[in-house]
Amino acid sequence: xxxxxxxxxxxxxxxxxxxxxxxxxxxxxxxxxxxxxxxxxxxxxxxxxxxxxxxxxxxxxxxxxxxxxxxxxxxxxxxxxxxxxxxxxxxxxxxxxxxxxxxxxxxxxxxxxxxxxxxxxxxxxxxxxxxxxxxxxxxxxxxxxxxxxxxxxxxxxxxxxxxxxxxxxxxxxxxxxxxxxxxxxxxxxxxxxxxxxxxxxxxxxxxxxxxxxxxxxxxxxxxxxxxxxxxxxxxxxxxxxxxxxxxxxxxxxxxxxxxxxxxxxxxxxxxxxx
Amino acid sequence: xxxxxxxxxxxxxxxxxxxxxxxxxxxxxxxxxxxxxxxxxxxxxxxxxxxxxxxxxxxxxxxxxxxxxxxxxxxxxxxxxxxxxxxxxxxxxxxxxxxxxxxxxxxxxxxxxxxxxxxxxxxxxxxxxxxxxxxxxxxxxxxxxxxxxxxxxxxxxxxxxxxxxxxxxxxxxxxxxxxxxxxxxxxxxxxxxxxxxxxx
Numbered sequence: 001x002x003x004x005x006x007x008x009x010x011x012x013x014x015x016x017x018x019x020x021x022x023x024x025x026x027x028x029x030x031x032x033x034x035x036x037x038x039x040x041x042x043x044x045x046x047x048x049x050x051x052x053x054x055x056x057x058x059x060x061x062x063x064x065x066x067x068x069x070x071x072x073x074x075x076x077x078x079x080x081x082x083x084x085x086x087x088x089x090x091x092x093x094x095x096x097x098x099x100x101x102x103x104x105x106x107x108x109x110x111x112x113x114x115x116x117x118x119x120x121x122x123x124x125x126x127x128x129x130x131x132x133x134x135x136x137x138x139x140x141x142x143x144x145x146x147x148x149x150x151x152x153x154x155x156x157x158x159x160x161x162x163x164x165x166x167x168x169x170x171x172x173x174x175x176x177x178x179x180x181x182x183x184x185x186x187x188x189x190x191x192x193x194x195x196x197x198x199x200x201x202x203x204x205x206x207x208x209x210x211x212x213x214x215x216x217x218x219x220x221x222x223x224x225x226x227x228x229x230x231x232x233x234x235x236x237x238x239x240x241x242x243x244x245x246x247x248x249x250x251x252x253x254x255x256x257x258x259x260x261x262x263x264x265x266x267x268x269x270x271x272x273x274x
Numbered sequence: 275x276x277x278x279x280x281x282x283x284x285x286x287x288x289x290x291x292x293x294x295x296x297x298x299x300x301x302x303x304x305x306x307x308x309x310x311x312x313x314x315x316x317x318x319x320x321x322x323x324x325x326x327x328x329x330x331x332x333x334x335x336x337x338x339x340x341x342x343x344x345x346x347x348x349x350x351x352x353x354x355x356x357x358x359x360x361x362x363x364x365x366x367x368x369x370x371x372x373x374x375x376x377x378x379x380x381x382x383x384x385x386x387x388x389x390x391x392x393x394x395x396x397x398x399x400x401x402x403x404x405x406x407x408x409x410x411x412x413x414x415x416x417x418x419x420x421x422x423x424x425x426x427x428x429x430x431x432x433x434x435x436x437x438x439x440x441x442x443x444x445x446x447x448x449x450x451x452x453x454x455x456x457x458x459x460x461x462x463x464x465x466x467x468x469x470x471x472x473x474x
Contacts, residue, residue: 047450
């Protein structure tokens with residue numbers, strides 16, 4: 001409510017018009033007894049009635065079926081089969097093979113900064129007795145640190161390689177037909193790893209990371225499944241997609257975050273050792 | 275197939291990918307209308323619909339079963355539309371010529387004299403007014419005005435706080451009023467009518 005006459009502000013009136021509750025019901029009570037505000041609401045209603053008549057083309061009842069057919073075709077083109085939801089996706093034979101070596105470790109590594117932490121360096125002799133370098137606790141910690149670091153490096157490398165694929169495409173001269181067969185093979189190799197990391201990120205609740213990797217994956221698959229020789233128009237389409245989603249930038253940011261996590265863990269390890 | 279959206283989503287999540295078709299059938303036309311208003315172009319709207327359901331299918335594991343599936347889909351559709359708008363230069367709808375006939379769809383309303391007055395020019399003015407809104411304003415306005423989404427739901431779809439969402443809807447309404455008021459004139463009973471120039 002604003003103004004000397006206690007009329008609701010314009011914003012309050014608009015929200016009242018749309019039936020948004022104002023908590024205390026002050027606007028509703030005021031409007032009920034205020035002719036000026038009632039007139040304002042009528043004017044608003046009349047103007048917005050014009051908008052109600054704005055029509056857009058409609059689609060017929062068969063539209064849903066057509067959309068589903070196109071979606072299904074794209075799903076089949078981009079994946080061996082419909083992607084299983086939730087945890088089931090982890091237990092297909094293909095995933096098990098791929099996951100065997102790395103998936104579980106990636107959970108620990110990629111999100112190590114969030115879900116695990118190194119024991120703090122001893123602050124003083126009186127608070128704790130430093131464990132002997134050969135003690136079981138320190139040995140396990142060191143092993144964990146090494147493993148996390150190795151895998152953070154692996155994730156960082158994946159992001160770096162992905163960036164290189166995208167940058168290479170972005171910087172290709174586009175006069176005449178463009179042979180992308182080498183880049184395609186590279187993109188194809190990156191897809192399984194990317195899928196594992198994305199699904200791991202998703203499971204770990206890192207949805208922003210998962211979204212970036214999802215966009216990356218779609219682009220890698222599109223590159224991998226394109227004809228090996230592109231026309232200028234097709235090439236421009238791929239380029240616009242990469243450019244439009246700001247993919248290179250997003251991956252660069254993600255990569256630098258992973259590198260930073262890696263550095264943090266190295267520093268923490270050095271501190272612990274000293 | 276019967277059943278609520280939530281029940282169908284549960285089936286899809288249980289591995290029955292064909293069940294997703296039911297959700298597409300139920301929501302495709304609504305998403306198309308939203309996309310069409312967001313983008314202002316029929317062909318692009320078809321692309322947005324396709325991309326929306328593709329993303330929904332891929333991300334269905336993230337859908338919270340307590341939430342409303344339609345609202346979740348709106349959110350994806352708005353994001354797809356914004357992605358597309360960012361990728362492509364905005365296509366401004368062509369202003370109709372004075373001698374241009376009304377769109378075919380309007381002819382269906384020939385029985386109603388009031389609807390008859392909404393000429394192609396008014397239609398174009400509304401389109402232009404929508405086009406002049408920022409992407410966030412347009413999304414917020416369309417979700418509120420046409421889809422009846424609450425401020426809270428719009429905020430979730432656009433990633434805005436409640437106060438920012440309210441203000442975005444308000445700004446959109448103000449801009450729409452400014453753009454459309456010249457189309458209306460006050461008549462003797464004080465009720466705005468379409469101005470003569472807007473009539474066919």
